[in-house]
Amino acid sequence: MPKRTNSVDTTFFSLELLRRIPGNQRITAHELHQQLLDAGIERNVRTIQRQLERLSQHFDLECDDRSRPYGWRWRVGSRGLSLAQLSPAESLLMQMAQAQLKHLLPAHLMASFSPFFSQAGHTLSHSGQAQREREWSQKVRVVAASQPLLPPVIQEGVFDAVSEALYHNRWLNIDYSNAHGTRRQAEVMPLGLAQQGSRLYLVCRFKGYDNERSLALNRITSAVCSTFHFSRPADFNLKRYDDDGRFGFGEGRSIRIYFTLETARAQLLLESPLSADQQVSELEDGRLHFSATVIDSPMLDGFLATFGSTISNIKRETNNVSTEQENNDE
Template structure:
């Protein structure tokens, strides 16, 4: 009788374990079978069930049998399962990543990553003081004014993640800015974007083709439905972002920007230029420089320039200069009025 190699079964089991989410998220047995089929593991539903039952005797897996189909998850607080285990240098990267992400992500998002950070702490501790001390010698400081991030419901985060992962529509309860009540929507999730600590869902509403941006912290519910996600023809998340959609674009084409800038803050532009065609020309008094660059015409550009106050004078384009003149006059009137209070 020929000997059958156990290797295909072992690889299938590893693939299954990697696709079972950590609590409180679940994956159903049919969804797990579909995920395996996408990896060219052709098995019937009964085989998947037997595999899960066997694996649960070894690994901290939990099966929710309260409804059908049954749902599976890794128990919360369990060790991170990965092969091969991370080495000390990889653990250090995880440690620094945690320090960087902590001020940027809502608590619920950080909680999903905590098992990996705890694993990194354990590896660094086992590696001795020399390697572990690196984490005491590096700090990550946020740029700009630090704001307290709004939290995102863990169930919302899990629902959106599952919708994106399985390519399915999601039913959400969403409250728009300035509104008092939540409204129910059926959406096609297309991608997630983290910007300034806020998590945006790029999506379309069912029956519509215009692309929207929804903030996850304004959602109260996100439930995956058994309908495939409808992706607009030619949609690409990178292309969408490159079109300045997250910079609140004012129009096209890009504008030739020219402005006077005090020399001291302008020094940063030598290392981090505004564009590939940027030119900085020192002026006669040496206190100022003139900067020219071709940039996107966005609200983000305006916020950046306004952040330097009286250290910047916009010269061109004329329309932008007039816009800044109006802002300066409004601010002058505002502060003049406050002096009389």
């Protein structure tokens, strides 16, 4: 039985090595070692080197030993590991996942998948059976719900350090400038990462505090993942943090909002309600009166403002205390 287990492990290890060797560039044993570690496969560099030498006797692998560190690649004209080739459908899925998840997966995991992303791109570009899949990327698109903005520049190494600390539950040392340009250095506990439009936010707790803050990654000028671990707070939940309107700059205060909307602009809220308990009634003049339970926040204010002069009689109710907002009724 131990012999069989070792044989299976060696076969699996060999397949993982072969799948990670690129066809158009060289990769070193140290780079393969890091990719395997990121994928949860622990082998030392010397073991990887020995296995590559063995595999080169049976597969079209070549070692570029002109300079150190030596690099491995498939020989020119080789089809690579044909039994592990992605189908056109799998390649399409991988390509779309790469585009949508590049900032939502830890950097080291994205790096470990890079050979598969490369293989997917090659399959879609060169396979005669992938015409429909190639066309699909031109037929679908994620569109902006508001004015599109170019993503802000994130300093090199910041995302890698943030995602590593978040993945391993380690303290993060940052140099950060707020919106007013005030700069500070701090040690933070990373709790979540959120993408809002073109911007990325780190949800964290500053050391010595038990409340959460959202920091824009583009305002972090440097970040270093420490070697010290922390226990993730049991009372924190990223979904609840979002549901409480924190990314809309709210404080989690739930209110009942009431307003009147001209019929021509009401279709949006009839199709996509503000909340599950939204209620709508028609007034004598044909306008529609809405009420819904929502989180009070500047984002809500901005949304209501998009209706311009077609919205009126805006009223907020919290704990049986109502506040009326100036409206556009004449």
